[in-house]
Amino acid sequence: MKIATFNINGIKARIEALPAWLAEAAPDVVVLQEIKSVDEGFPREIFEDLGYNVETHGQKGFNGVAILSKLPLEDVTRGLPGDDTDEQARWIEATVVGKRALRICGLYLPNGNPAPGPKYDYKLAWMQRMQARARALLATEEPVVMLGDYNVIPQAEDAAKPEAWVTDALFLPETRAAFRRIMALGFTDAVRVRMPQAGVYTFWDYQAGAWERNNGIRIDHVLLSPQAADLLCDVGIDKAERGREKPSDHVPVWVELDS
DNA sequence: ATGGCTATATGTTATAGA
Numbered sequence: 001m002k003i004a005t006f007n008i009n010g011i012k013a014r015i016e017a018l019p020a021w022l023a024e025a026a027p028d029v030v031v032l033q034e035i036k037s038v039d040e041g042f043p044r045e046i047f048e049d050l051g052y053n054v055e056t057h058g059q060k061g062f063n064g065v066a067i068l069s070k071l072p073l074e075d076v077t078r079g080l081p082g083d084d085t086d087e088q089a090r091w092i093e094a095t096v097v098g099k100r101a102l103r104i105c106g107l108y109l110p111n112g113n114p115a116p117g118p119k120y121d122y123k124l125a126w127m128q129r130m131q132a133r134a135r136a137l138l139a140t141e142e143p144v145v146m147l148g149d150y151n152v153i154p155q156a157e158d159a160a161k162p163e164a165w166v167t168d169a170l171f172l173p174e175t176r177a178a179f180r181r182i183m184a185l186g187f188t189d190a191v192r193v194r195m196p197q198a199g200v201y202t203f204w205d206y207q208a209g210a211w212e213r214n215n216g217i218r219i220d221h222v223l224l225s226p227q228a229a230d231l232l233c234d235v236g237i238d239k240a241e242r243g244r245e246k247p248s249d250h251v252p253v254w255v256e257l258d259s
Numbered sequence: 260a261t262g263g264c265t266a267t268a269t270g271t272t273a274t275a276g277a
Contacts (some may be wrong), residue, residue: 009276010266034276036267061267062275111277151277164260172276207265217277232266248264249277 001098001259002026005106005147005220007033007203007250011042013042014248021241022050025255028070029096031106033149035064042066059089065106065148071096082129090126093132094188100143101258104132107148112169120169123151127178133180136204143228143259146187149250150221152179154189157198158218170219188229190222190255195235204242211242220253231257 004027008014011032022030035042037058044054047068057078058064067073073094080091090108095101107130112123137144153171156162165171183189191200201216210216224232234256241251 013266034266061269111275113275113277152263168277203277205262207277208260208263210264219277 001028001096001102001257002254003028003104003145003147003222003257004030004252005033005149005222005255006030006252007108007220007248009034009248009250010036012037012115013246015043015046017241017244017246017248019050021238021252022047022052022068025238025254028098029104030068030146030252031092031104032066032068033064033108034062034107035066036062037064039078055090055092055094057092059087065089065092065107065108067092067094067104067106067194069094069096071098080126080129081133083125098259100231102257102259103137103138103140103142103144104248105144105146107146109149109151111151112175115167115169115172123169124174124178127182131178131182131185134185134187138185138225141227143231144225145222145228145255145257147222147253149181149219150179151219152176152221153217153219154179154192158200160199160201160217165217170217177238183223186226187223188226188232189226190224190232190235191218191237191253194232195237200237202237202253206249222253222255224255227259228257233258
């Protein structure tokens with residue numbers, strides 16, 4: 001089963017590029033971030049016509065996540081537990097049953113800039129809630145895949161110019177420590193284990209010729225629970241998408257699981 | 260690069276992203 005994550009930076013803006021990538025890459029499941037749309041505004045028919053079941057968790061203007069799946073999506077839940085006052089649409093879960101039942105978590109972790117400040121406080125609090133949710137999911141001992149835009153540069157080799165990020169919410173020591181705490185629960189960073197070399201990126205800014213200069217960062221991650229890591233066959237980053245017509249600033253990242 | 264671009268809605272300007 002091929003499972004992908006793609007921060008599309010606006011469904012309206014990616015109405016041509018996303019179906020084109022789906023037809024070519026043919027993921028069985030894809031989690032989307034930054035759909036920037038309310039549920040009623042999401043063009044679900046386009047994806048249903050391509051053979052996908054569609055579940056969205058949107059909001060007006062920004063954020064918003066979704067899951068598309070060729071297999072039925074079961075037990076869908078929306079929102080990250082732990083704060084009933086949180087109105088930002090950044091988390092969606094569903095179970096997909098192939099050879100095995102997989103719990104899929106699609107996430108859009110807060111950016112957190114500027115740091116310090118209330119947005120950074122929100123990011124760290126969100127990561128703490130995510131850690132609690134991750135721990136609960138691990139306790140099920142079922143295969144769990146948590147994938148999406150983490151807005152975390154885990155290590156210096158995950159940035160072309162790490163020195164440019166030292167005061168940024170994506171790379172601050174406190175951010176990376178919070179990410180390590182989640183990893184330390186027992187997750188595997190699928191891209192890290194299969195593509196351990198430096199210079200593997202998933203995002204290139206629209207500004208300052210970042211793509212042309214390969215000034216990228218790796219912030220879109222696929223974390224696997226131990227039971228999911230045992231199923232890992234392959235990983236990939238569809239880097240060519242960044243060079244196409246009207247691209248997102250992120251590219252798709254995928255794993256192939258024997259599931 | 261102290262924000263150089265892109266996207267959306269709040270819409271000829273502001274907010275957010277990373």
